[in-house]
Amino acid sequence: MLSYESGDSLAHRLDPRAKLAVQVGFAIAAFAHTTPRGLAILTVLAGSVLAAARLSPAAALAEARYALPFLVVGPAIAVLTLGPPWIAPSQAVAPALASYRVLLVLVVSVVYVRTTRVRDSRAAIQRLVPGRPGRFLGVGVALVFRFLPVLVADLSRTRAAMRARLGSERGLVERMEIVTSAGIRRAFGRADQLGVALRARCFAWNPTLPHLRFARRDLPVLGLAAALVGWALV
Numbered sequence: 001m002l003s004y005e006s007g008d009s010l011a012h013r014l015d016p017r018a019k020l021a022v023q024v025g026f027a028i029a030a031f032a033h034t035t036p037r038g039l040a041i042l043t044v045l046a047g048s049v050l051a052a053a054r055l056s057p058a059a060a061l062a063e064a065r066y067a068l069p070f071l072v073v074g075p076a077i078a079v080l081t082l083g084p085p086w087i088a089p090s091q092a093v094a095p096a097l098a099s100y101r102v103l104l105v106l107v108v109s110v111v112y113v114r115t116t117r118v119r120d121s122r123a124a125i126q127r128l129v130p131g132r133p134g135r136f137l138g139v140g141v142a143l144v145f146r147f148l149p150v151l152v153a154d155l156s157r158t159r160a161a162m163r164a165r166l167g168s169e170r171g172l173v174e175r176m177e178i179v180t181s182a183g184i185r186r187a188f189g190r191a192d193q194l195g196v197a198l199r200a201r202c203f204a205w206n207p208t209l210p211h212l213r214f215a216r217r218d219l220p221v222l223g224l225a226a227a228l229v230g231w232a233l234v
Contacts, residue, residue: 003149004117011053011115015214016124018221019112022049025228026108030101032232039100046104053111063114064106071099118145123209147194154186155179 006012011019030042050060061068075092122138129137158179162168167175214222 003113003145005114007054007115009052009054009115010217011049011111013217014115014221015212015218016116016120017128017212018214018218018225019116020124020128021225022221022228023108023112025225025232027105028232029228030105034097034101036097039097039104042101042104046107049108049111053115055111055114057107060107060110063110064103067102067106071103074099113145117210118142119210120212121145123212126209127212143194147190150190151183151187154190155183158182158186 026042026045030039033039033042047057050057075096078095079087079089079092081088081091119142122142125141126134126138128134162175162178167178170178
């Protein structure tokens with residue numbers, strides 16, 4: 001599941017603020033240059049980001065698999081027309097480029113999550129956004145990164161238990177109802193457990209976070225982020 005994994009790759013050693021800058025610059029450039037040429041350049045850059053994290057494209061796509069159906073549906077629907085010729089492939093070009101753009105942004109986001117500790121992400125956000133808004137965003141990001149994998153694992157166990165009890169022979173709607181209701185119950189239960197755990201650990205609104213400091217290896221990364229933003233503005 002999409003979560004941090006320890007390692008010694010270049011992406012793991014970078015400052016989280018530099019990685020956030022590249023991620024933001026990449027997204028801005030992708031939305032500004034949604035053309036075949038622009039996306040080809042960004043594809044090469046995304047491949048370089050994967051190499052820096054020692055993460056294969058297949059593994060990155062597997063982490064983003066829940067978004068893939070939505071990215072495919074858009075171009076597929078755009079092909080259809082209400083009258084002759086009923087199918088117009090040319091109408092799917094723009095939606096396909098937009099879907100591929102989102103896919104590239106997701107791949108870069110996967111690299112960030114897989115190579116950045118939750119505490120480092122929280123520290124980076126609270127240093128970039130000062131005051132209470134930064135603390136609020138930092139806490140929210142930390143809770144999402146820790147809570148979301150648990151919820152997805154609960155849903156996977158629910159589906160596995162249903163298949164073990166021959167639930168796969170039920171209708172699609174009934175299977176969806178079972179998984180959804182079980183997922184909601186587990187989500188509320190996990191939320192209660194999280195609240196108790198936070199109180200038991202004396203949750204701090206402004207804890208002592210890891211010290212972050214830019215190194216020489218972060219300078220080219222920051223330069224890349226600036227170049228991406230500049231490219232988007234040109």
